[in-house]
Amino acid sequence: MSLKNQNLISKSEVIMNIKNINLSFGGLKALSGVSLQIKKGEILAIIGPNGAGKSSMLNVISGIYVPQEGVVEWKGKRRNKIAPHDIARMGIARTFQNIALFKGMSALENILTGRNILMKRNLFMEMLYMGLGRRQEEEHRKKAEEIIDFLEIQSIRKTPVARLPYGMQKRVELGRALALEPELLLLDEPMAGMNVEEKEDMCRFVLDVNEQFGTTIVLIEHDMGVVMDISDRVVVLDYGIKIADGTPDKVRSEKKVIDAYLGVG
Amino acid sequence: MFYREAGQFKTSYKKDQAILPIFQDKIAMVAMLLFCFIVIPLFANDYWLASILVPFLALSLAALGLNVLTGYAGQISLGTAAFMAVGAFASFNLQVRIPEIPFLVAFLWGGLCAAGVGILFGLPSLRIKGFYLAVATLAAQFFIEWLFTHFDWFTNYSTSGVITAPPMTLLGFAIDNPLSKYFLVLSIVVICAFFVRNLARSEIGRAWMAVRDMDIAAEAIGINLMKTKLLAFGVSSFLCGLAGALWAYVVLGTVEPQAFDIARSFEILFMVVIGGLGSVSGAFLGAGFMILLPILLNNLGSLITGGTISTETIAHIEYMVFGAFIIFFLIVEPNGLARLWQIGKEKLRLWPFPY
Amino acid sequence: MDWWFFLEVFVGGLLSGVMYSLVALGFVLIFKASGVFNFAQGAMVLFAALTFVRLLEMGIPMLAAIGVTMVIMVILAIAIERIVLRPLVNQDLIILFMATIGLNYFIEGMAQLVWDSKVHVLDLGIDEYDAFEIGEAFINKFDVYAALIAGGLVLVLSLFFRYTVIGRALRAVADDHQAALSVGIPLRTIWIYVWSTAGIVALVAGIVWGSKLGVQFAISSVALKAIPVLIIGGFTSVPGAILGGLIVGCGEKLAEVYLGGFVGGAIENWFPYMLALLVLMIRPEGIFGEKIIERV
Numbered sequence: 001m002s003l004k005n006q007n008l009i010s011k012s013e014v015i016m017n018i019k020n021i022n023l024s025f026g027g028l029k030a031l032s033g034v035s036l037q038i039k040k041g042e043i044l045a046i047i048g049p050n051g052a053g054k055s056s057m058l059n060v061i062s063g064i065y066v067p068q069e070g071v072v073e074w075k076g077k078r079r080n081k082i083a084p085h086d087i088a089r090m091g092i093a094r095t096f097q098n099i100a101l102f103k104g105m106s107a108l109e110n111i112l113t114g115r116n117i118l119m120k121r122n123l124f125m126e127m128l129y130m131g132l133g134r135r136q137e138e139e140h141r142k143k144a145e146e147i148i149d150f151l152e153i154q155s156i157r158k159t160p161v162a163r164l165p166y167g168m169q170k171r172v173e174l175g176r177a178l179a180l181e182p183e184l185l186l187l188d189e190p191m192a193g194m195n196v197e198e199k200e201d202m203c204r205f206v207l208d209v210n211e212q213f214g215t216t217i218v219l220i221e222h223d224m225g226v227v228m229d230i231s232d233r234v235v236v237l238d239y240g241i242k243i244a245d246g247t248p249d250k251v252r253s254e255k256k257v258i259d260a261y262l263g264v265g
Numbered sequence: 266m267f268y269r270e271a272g273q274f275k276t277s278y279k280k281d282q283a284i285l286p287i288f289q290d291k292i293a294m295v296a297m298l299l300f301c302f303i304v305i306p307l308f309a310n311d312y313w314l315a316s317i318l319v320p321f322l323a324l325s326l327a328a329l330g331l332n333v334l335t336g337y338a339g340q341i342s343l344g345t346a347a348f349m350a351v352g353a354f355a356s357f358n359l360q361v362r363i364p365e366i367p368f369l370v371a372f373l374w375g376g377l378c379a380a381g382v383g384i385l386f387g388l389p390s391l392r393i394k395g396f397y398l399a400v401a402t403l404a405a406q407f408f409i410e411w412l413f414t415h416f417d418w419f420t421n422y423s424t425s426g427v428i429t430a431p432p433m434t435l436l437g438f439a440i441d442n443p444l445s446k447y448f449l450v451l452s453i454v455v456i457c458a459f460f461v462r463n464l465a466r467s468e469i470g471r472a473w474m475a476v477r478d479m480d481i482a483a484e485a486i487g488i489n490l491m492k493t494k495l496l497a498f499g500v501s502s503f504l505c506g507l508a509g510a511l512w513a514y515v516v517l518g519t520v521e522p523q524a525f526d527i528a529r530s531f532e533i534l535f536m537v538v539i540g541g542l543g544s545v546s547g548a549f550l551g552a553g554f555m556i557l558l559p560i561l562l563n564n565l566g567s568l569i570t571g572g573t574i575s576t577e578t579i580a581h582i583e584y585m586v587f588g589a590f591i592i593f594f595l596i597v598e599p600n601g602l603a604r605l606w607q608i609g610k611e612k613l614r615l616w617p618f619p620y
Numbered sequence: 621m622d623w624w625f626f627l628e629v630f631v632g633g634l635l636s637g638v639m640y641s642l643v644a645l646g647f648v649l650i651f652k653a654s655g656v657f658n659f660a661q662g663a664m665v666l667f668a669a670l671t672f673v674r675l676l677e678m679g680i681p682m683l684a685a686i687g688v689t690m691v692i693m694v695i696l697a698i699a700i701e702r703i704v705l706r707p708l709v710n711q712d713l714i715i716l717f718m719a720t721i722g723l724n725y726f727i728e729g730m731a732q733l734v735w736d737s738k739v740h741v742l743d744l745g746i747d748e749y750d751a752f753e754i755g756e757a758f759i760n761k762f763d764v765y766a767a768l769i770a771g772g773l774v775l776v777l778s779l780f781f782r783y784t785v786i787g788r789a790l791r792a793v794a795d796d797h798q799a800a801l802s803v804g805i806p807l808r809t810i811w812i813y814v815w816s817t818a819g820i821v822a823l824v825a826g827i828v829w830g831s832k833l834g835v836q837f838a839i840s841s842v843a844l845k846a847i848p849v850l851i852i853g854g855f856t857s858v859p860g861a862i863l864g865g866l867i868v869g870c871g872e873k874l875a876e877v878y879l880g881g882f883v884g885g886a887i888e889n890w891f892p893y894m895l896a897l898l899v900l901m902i903r904p905e906g907i908f909g910e911k912i913i914e915r916v
Contacts, residue, residue: 062485088487100482102475104543113471117487123496126467127460133467141278180486341714393900396657396717400851401900403844404893411890527844531721538718577737584729591722595715596707 012040015184015216016061021070023056023240030056031067031240038184043210043217045227045248048237049260054220055097057237058186061218062094063087088117093182095173097189097220101161107172108157111147114179115140147175150212151205167198174205178213185209187219191226199223203230228252236260282466301451306444314443321556322450323511328536328548329454329461330504335534336543337465338497339477340390344402345505345533347409350525351379352506353513354419357428361421368433372453372510379506380499382409387498391491406527413522427521430514446515453511457504462545464500473497474543535587539594541601550602554590559583624756629877630870635763637869638770639832642825643846644853644861645774646818651855652794653814654705655713659720662843663727664819668693669826670731673740673835686823693819694812696727701812728840740835742827766828773824774862777817781858786813794856848896868892 016038023031031053038044038061046054059065060072066081073079074090082090093114102110119140125133148157151171156164161172170190177185190206191199207230209215221227227234228248236244236251238260244251251257275281285291309318331345356375360366366374382405389401413419420428433440433449440449464470472493475483484490513520532555540551562583566574598604643665650658671692675685704723708716751758781787792800793810801807829839845868853864872888879887 083489084484085487085489088485094485096482096485100479100485102478102482104474104478105471109471109474113475113483113488114486116468116472116475119468121468123464123469123500126469127463129463129467133463137282137467138278141282145278176486339714341717389897389900395714397851397900399717400847400893401897403847404890404897407890407893411886415886531725534718534721578733581729581733581737584725585733586729588722588724588726588729591725592704592719595711595719595722596704599711599715 012042014038015040015075017071017073018060019071019073021060021067021072023053023060023065023067029240031060031237034070034237034240034242036235036242036245038216038218039233040216041210041214042232043206043219043230045231045234046218046220046237047222047224047227047234051239052237052260053240054237055188056240058094058188058218058220061184062092062186063090088180088182091180091183092186093177093180093184094186095170095177095188095190097192099166099169099173101169101173101176103162104160106158106160107153107164107168107175108144108148110161110172111144111175111179112140114176115143117180144179147178150178150208151175167194167201170194170198170202171205174202174209178209178215181213182215184216184218187217187221189220189222191221191223199226206230298455301455302448306447309447311443314447317556317560319443319446319450320512320516321552322447322454323508323516324533324536324556325549325552326454326457326511327505327508327533328540328552329458329545330501330508331533332537332540332543332545332548333461333464333473333504334497334501335537336541336547337470337477338473338494338501340387340494340497341395341399342402342501343399343527343530343534344386344405344409346509346525346527346529347402347406348379348383348502348505349509349512349529350409350413350522351382351502352376352509353520353525354413354428354522355379355506356510357430357513358419358421360431364431367435368431368514369435372507372514375510376503376507379509380503383498383502383505384495387495387502390494390498403527406530410522410526425521427519428513429519430517433514440515450511450515453507457507458545458549461500461504465545469493469496477543535591537601538591539601541603542599544600544603546606547601547603550606554602555587558586558590562586627754628757628759629873631757631759632763633870633873634866635760635767635869636873637849637866638763638767638862639825639828639865640842640845640849640868641862641865642766642770642773642821642828643842644849644865645777645858646821646825647846647850648855648858648861649777649814649818649821651850653790654793654811656705656716656720657713657855658723658818659717659843660724660727661818661822661846662840663724663731664693664696664822665826665829665842666837666840667696667727667731667826668819668823669742669830669835669839670735670740672823672827673742673830674735676742677740689823690820693823694816697815697819698812700815701808705811706808724840724843728837732837737837740830742830742835744827744831762832766832769824769828770862773821774858777821777858780817786810790814845892848892851896852899868895871895 014037018034018036018038020033020035021031022029022033034053034057036057046057048054056065060067063072063079063082064084064087071078102113105113119136120132122132125131127133129137148154151174153168153171153175156168161169164172174187174190187206191202194202203226206217206219210217219231231248233246234244234248234251235242236257238256243256243260244254275286280286285294305318327345327349330348331342334340334342352372352375354375355378356368356371359374360368360371386401386405390398393401414426417423417426420426423429435449438445440446472483472488475486475488476490476493476497480490483493509525512524517524536551536555537548538551539554540549541547559579563579566579566582594601643661646661646664647658650656650661668689672685672689675688676682680688700723704719705716708719750761752761752764753759781791789800789805789810790813792803792805793807797807800810825842826835826839829842833839849861849864849868851864852867853860853862872891875891876886876888
C-alpha cells in the first residue's frame with residue numbers, strides 16, 4: 001500500500017510530458033513508442049527486467065539522450081537538445097548508479113559543489129576571498145549545513161568521501177543533488193547494494209525530500225518491496241515498450257507485468 | 266602535545282572557513298613569514314640568496330601554476346616551460362617597445378599573454394583527456410620554443426638570440442642586488458600563493474576539483490566543463506608566465522629561448538608530483554626538494570669519493586634519483602611531500618597518545 | 621616545380637617515417653596490452669643501443685651481442701613489472717603515465733652511468749651516404765635498408781600476434797583485461813612478455829637509429845617524434861603506427877622543404893605535433909584507433 005494520498009497527486013499539474021518517443025543506438029532500439037507523464041510532487045518508479053530501457057528512459061528525462069522521434073515537454077515547453085551542464089539549470093538533478101562523488105573532496109565540499117550553480121563566478125573576488133567571494137561561501141555553507149542536518153551526516157562532514165562506507169557515500173551523493181534545490185530529482189538505483197538498514201534510511205530520506213521540499217522524484221529500483229512502499233506510481237518497461245503505468249497495487253496485479261518478470265511470452 | 270584543536274570551538278561558519286582554522290597553524294604561518302622576510306635576509310649570504318633562494322622561489326611559482334592545472338583541475342601539461350617563455354618574452358618586449366612601462370606592469374602583461382596562449386593550447390582539452398592532452402601541450406612546448414628562436418622580432422633583433430632584461434627600479438629603489446631581488450620575488454610568490462589558496466577553497470576551486478575527480482557528475486550538477494577547464498589553463502599559465510618573467514629578469518638577467526626547453530617543463534612537473542598534487546605547500550616543498558637534491562648529491566658525492574667523482578657521473582646519478590623518487594612517490598604517496606607533512610600533523614595532534 | 625626533387629623528398633620522408641614507426645611500434649605494443657602510455661620507450665631505445673654498442677666494443681661478436689642485449693632487455697622488463705607496474709596496477713592511467721616519465725629519467729641516467737655518455741660509432745657495414753639513383757632522384761641506401769628491417773620486424777610481430785599462444789593471449793588481454801583474467805590468462809606474465817617484446821623492438825630501433833646518428837643521448841629524444849606518430853595512427857594499431865610514421869615522416873620533410881623556407885626553417889620539431897593536434901581535434905582516437913565510447 002502506498003504511504004500517500006493518491007487523490008492529491010492525480011489532480012496536480014504535469015511537469016514533464018513525454019510523447020511517443022523512439023530512441024535507438026545504431027540499429028539497436030532502446031525505447032519504442034513510449035509516452036510518459038511526470039506529475040508535480042509525485043514519486044514515480046520506473047521498473048523492468050534488465051535491458052528493458054530503464055536507464056535510457058532516465059537519460060531521456062534528464063536530457064542527456066535526445067530521442068530520434070517524439071516530443072519531450074518540460075513545464076509545457078518543448079525541449080530540444082541541450083548542453084549537459086544546462087540540465088541542472090532547468091531544475092533537474094540526479095544521482096548515479098555507480099557512485100559518482102568527487103573523491104578528492106570532503107562530504108561538505110561535495111555538497112557545497114552542488115551549490116556552485118547557484119553562486120556567481122568572480123575570479124577576483126574569489127582570489128581575494130573578499131566581498132562577494134567570501135559572502136557567498138558563507139551563505140551557501142549555511143544551506144549546505146541544512147542539508148547535512150537533514151541527512152544526518154554531521155559527524156562526517158569533513159571526512160574525505162573516499163574514506164566513507166558505501167551507504168554514507170550514497171547519502172552524500174543524494175545531498176549533493178539536493179544542494180541544487182531541484183524541482184525534479186532522478187535517482188538511478190539509489191538502494192542498490194545496500195543492506196536492510198541502509199535501505200530503510202534511504203527510503204525515509206526519499207519520502208522526506210518529497211514531503212518537505214515538494215520535490216518530484218523519478219527513480220529506478222530493483223527492490224520491489226521498496227518500490228511498492230514508497231512510490232505513488234509505477235511505470236513498467238519491457239524491451240523498450242511501456243507495458244504498465246499506474247498505482248503500485250494496480251501494476252502489481254497486471255498479467256503483462258507478471259509475465260515480463262517471470263519470463264513468460 | 267602543543268598541537269591541539271580541542272577547546273577551539275567555532276561559533277560561526279565564517280570562522281570555520283577561515284584560511285587557517287586552527288590557531289596553532291596561524292601562529293606557524295606568521296612565524297614562517299617572519300622567518301622569510303626578516304630572519305633569512307639578516308643571515309643569508311649572497312650566494313644563498315642569488316643561487317638558491319631566488320631560483321627556488323621563482324620555480325615554486327611555476328610549480329604553483331602547474332599545480333593549479335594538474336593538481337586541482339586534473340589536466341596534465343608538459344608545456345609549462347613554454348608558458349614561462351611567453352611570460353618572459355612578452356614582458357621583455359613590452360619594456361623594449363615602451364621603455365616608460367614599470368617592470369611590474371610588464372610582468373603582469375607577461376602573465377596575461379601567457380594566460381592567453383595557455384587558453385589557446387588548452388582548447389583541445391575540451392575534446393581530449395589524459396596523455397592525449399599532454400601531446401597538445403607538447404605541441405605548445407616545441408612550437409613556442411621554435412617561434413622565439415626563429416623570429417628575431419621577439420628578441421628585438423639581438424644577434425646572439427639572447428634577451429637582456431632591462432634594469433628594474435621600484436619606487437626609486439634599484440633592484441639590482443641579491444637581497445632586493447629576494448624581497449621582490451618573495452613578495453610576489455607569497456601573494457600568488459595566497460591567491461591560489463583562496464581560489465582553491467572557493468567556488469572556482471571546487472569546480473576545478475569536480476572536473477578533475479568526475480567530469481560526468483560535474484556536468485550533471487551544472488558545471489560548464491569548457492569554461493572551468495579554460496579558466497584553469499588561464500590561471501595556471503598566468504602564474505607560469507609570471508614565473509618565467511621572474512626567471513628572466515631576476516634569476517638569469519640574460520635569457521635565450523633554450524632556458525625554457527622541455528627539460529624545464531619536466532623539472533616543474535616533477536616538483537608538482539613530488540611536492541604533492543593539489544596543494545599549495547606542495548609546490549614549495551617540491552621545488553625545494555628539486556633544488557636541494559642536486560646540491561646534496563654533489564656534496565655527498567665529493568665527500569664519499571674524496572672529490573674524484575666527475576660532474577657527469579653526478580648528473581647521471583641525479584637523473585636516476587629523480588626518476589626513482591617520482592616512481593616512489595606515485596606508488597607510495599601520490600599526494601606527495603605535502604601529504605606526508607599533513608600525516609605528520611595528524612600524528613602530532615594526538616601525540617603523545619597513540620589514538 | 622621539380623618533380624624529381626619532389627619524389628626524392630617524398631621517398632626520403634617515407635623512409636625516415638619508417639624509422640619513426642620503428643620507435644612507435646614499441647609504444648603500441650605496451651599500450652595495446654596494458655593501456656599504459658610508456659614514455660620511457662625512448663630511454664629503452666637508448667639503453668638497448670648503448671648496451672649493444674658497448675658489447676661490440678668489448679670485442680663480442682655481433683650476434684652474441686644482440687643475444688646478450690636481448691637478455692638484458694628481458695631482465696629490465698621483469699624489473700619494471702615487479703617494481704613499477706605491479707604496485708600501480710589499479711591506479712589511474714595518468715598516474716601510470718607519469719610513472720613512466722620517472723622511469724624514462726631513471727633509465728636514461730642508468731644507461732649513461734653504467735656505460736657512458738660519449739658518442740659511439742655503430743658501423744653495420746652500410747655507407748650512410750651511398751644512394752640509389754632513380755631517374756634524377758637520389759634515394760639513400762641506408763634508409764632503404766632501415767625500411768626493410770622495419771618491415772621485417774612488423775611482419776614478424778604480426779605473425780607472432782596471430783599464430784602463437786602468447787600472441788593470442790596478448791590480443792585477449794588487449795581486448796578485455798577482466799575477461800582475459802577470468803579465462804586464466806596471467807596478466808603479470810603477459811606484461812613481462814609485452815615489455816620484453818617492446819625492449820627487443822627498442823633494440824632494433826636503437827641499432828638502426830644508432831648506426832644513422834651514432835649511439836648517443838640524443839637517440840632518447842627520438843621518442844618525442846614517435847608521439848605524434850601514435851596520435852595520428854592510433855595507439856592501438858600496429859599498421860596505424862606504420863602509416864602514422866609514414867605520414868609524419870613525409871609531412872615533415874615536405875613541410876620543411878616547401879614551407880620551412882618561408883618561416884625561418886627547422887619546423888620539423890613542431891610540425892608533426894601540429895599535425896597530430898589537428899587529427900586529435902577531428903578524430904581523437906586516431907585514424908586507425910578504436911572508437912572510445914563513454915557510458916553514463
